[in-house]
Amino acid sequence: MSARPDIPVYEVFSQKDALSFATHVGSVRAPSPEMALQLAREAYFRRESAFDIWVIPASSITHGRDFRHTLPSAPETKAYRMPQGYDNGPLWKKFKAHAQTIEDVAKEMSNGRSD
Amino acid sequence: MKHPTTIQITALKSLILAMADDEWMMGDRGATWLALTPDLEEDLAMSSISQDEIGHAALLYTLLEELGEPGADTMVYERGPENWHHAVIAQHPTHSWAEWVVRRYCYEVFDDIRRKALARIPYPPLIASLKKMDAEESYHLLHFRSLMSMLARGGPLSRSYVDTAILADWPLLADLFEWGGRDEAWVLWDAGQLAPSAMRSAFDLVVQRDLIAWELEWPGPVRVADRAARHHDNSKTLPELLQHMREVRHIALAGNW
Numbered sequence: 308m309s310a311r312p313d314i315p316v317y318e319v320f321s322q323k324d325a326l327s328f329a330t331h332v333g334s335v336r337a338p339s340p341e342m343a344l345q346l347a348r349e350a351y352f353r354r355e356s357a358f359d360i361w362v363i364p365a366s367s368i369t370h371g372r373d374f375r376h377t378l379p380s381a382p383e384t385k386a387y388r389m390p391q392g393y394d395n396g397p398l399w400k401k402f403k404a405h406a407q408t409i410e411d412v413a414k415e416m417s418n419g420r421s422d
Numbered sequence: 423m424k425h426p427t428t429i430q431i432t433a434l435k436s437l438i439l440a441m442a443d444d445e446w447m448m449g450d451r452g453a454t455w456l457a458l459t460p461d462l463e464e465d466l467a468m469s470s471i472s473q474d475e476i477g478h479a480a481l482l483y484t485l486l487e488e489l490g491e492p493g494a495d496t497m498v499y500e501r502g503p504e505n506w507h508h509a510v511i512a513q514h515p516t517h518s519w520a521e522w523v524v525r526r527y528c529y530e531v532f533d534d535i536r537r538k539a540l541a542r543i544p545y546p547p548l549i550a551s552l553k554k555m556d557a558e559e560s561y562h563l564l565h566f567r568s569l570m571s572m573l574a575r576g577g578p579l580s581r582s583y584v585d586t587a588i589l590a591d592w593p594l595l596a597d598l599f600e601w602g603g604r605d606e607a608w609v610l611w612d613a614g615q616l617a618p619s620a621m622r623s624a625f626d627l628v629v630q631r632d633l634i635a636w637e638l639e640w641p642g643p644v645r646v647a648d649r650a651a652r653h654h655d656n657s658k659t660l661p662e663l664l665q666h667m668r669e670v671r672h673i674a675l676a677g678n679w
Contacts (some may be wrong), residue, residue: 314461335463338572345565349467 311336316365317343319350321357329361340364426545434545435489436507436603437475440652441536442482443508444598446498448529450667451516460519469563474558481551488547499671503660507602507652509592511513513663520583523569524591528629532564532598535615535624552560565630574636584638592641597651599625618647632659 314336328341332351337343343362352360371378402412426434459465483494490628491497504509516522537559541552548611575579599618608616615621626643633640654660671679 336461339568342568342572345561345568346463346467348561349465349470353466353470385592 314338317347317362318365318368319343319347319364320361321351322359322361324358327358329359334365335362337362429606430610431489433603433607434548434621435486435491436607436615437540437543437601438482438485438489438548439491439648440507440509440600440602441533441540442479442486442497442535443506444512444529445475445482445507447478447512448526449473449479451513452526453655455522458569466604471565474562478555478558481554485533485547485551503657503664504653504655506654506660506664508654509593509595509598509652510601511598514594515659517590518583520573520580521587521590522582523566523573527566527570528591528595528625530559530566531600531628531632532595532621532625533559534563535621535628539613539615539621542610542615570632571636580591581638586632588638589643591628593645595644596647600651602652621676622646634649 316334316336317340318334319332321332322329332347335343335346335350337346340362344360347362349361398412399415401407402409405411423643449472452468452475454474455465457465459468469497479498480494483491483497486497487493492500511525514525516525522605537552541549543549573584583591599622601616601618622644630640650662
């Protein structure tokens with residue numbers, strides 16, 4: 308695409324209803340924000356309606372890729388943040404099976420985990 | 423109008439037919455811009471707008487069918503040139519993008535005035551159809567107004583294109599405001615807005631205001647049409663246009679399209 312500073316790119320977002328998040332649907336080139344809205348309507352909403360449409364000059368968007376250190380790290384190194392990080396299932400089973408009191412469980416836990 | 427009289431039905435048909443044929447022709451002419459507009463986005467918008475117009479024509483031909491006329495397919499693909507009653511401007515060939523924008527802007531301003539006038543006729547199916555059209559048509563008007571404003575303010579070159587286009591189109595606007603049928607057609611209803619002179623002055627008012635706002639020269643009021651308005655019996659170009667429009671259809675006339 309050739310650079311046309313007089314016809315900038317607008318990113319188009321739509322909200323299906325008042326409570327949904329705005330979702331990116333594509334982009335259009337237009338000489339003004341209002342024209343961008345008019346063209347987005349015909350480019351992306353010919354067969355469906357929208358509660359709201361946002362157009363944002365692509366140049367106003369700050370990209371994380373341009374500031375690499377801000378990008379989130381790969382999720383596998385954060386396994387401890389996932390719900391599976393704490394395996395409480397067996398302890399609960401034991402608690403129910405032996406009619407333990409909550410104090411027993413606490414004692415057991417302080418002696419170190421045992422399955 | 424619970425039980426329209428024969429005179430009222432004839433009148434109603436001539437009012438609806440003028441609009442149906444305008445919409446069809448504008449849609450058909452608009453479709454020829456496919457892949458030729460200045461950019462991809464406008465191409466999508468223009469083809470969508472043209473589909474809207476053809477959809478509106480279909481809606482109006484259906485109204486006519488309910489009033490005893492042949493169906494939409496017959497009206498579009500089999501009617502002789504002498505029975506078409508669109509305004510001359512709707513079928514006129516376009517030479518430039520600016521000319522098309524000026525023409526469509528004028529047509530949309532006019533169409534807005536005409537829809538409001540027609541809505542005064544107490545015929546529920548017509549009012550329901552006009553309501554369906556309104557949402558799309560108000561977008562058309564907005565869009566062509568934006569394009570006009572852009573061309574007018576786009577520098578000396580684009581401005582000169584608009585100036586030329588306005589001067590070229592002005593003399594062709596006259597018969598838009600006529601109804602094609604007999605005078606009684608609109609006199610029957612107590613709606614002064616339906617009178618060609620009323621529609622013309624409403625149009626002049628809006629367009630003059632817009633052109634002044636865009637710092638364009640207003641060429642003065644639209645002239646009054648002659649008696650042959652919206653009649654194409656002697657047109658040299660219409661038979662050719664209709665033939666071109668029907669070319670594909672006529673490959674297999676009896677076919678189920």
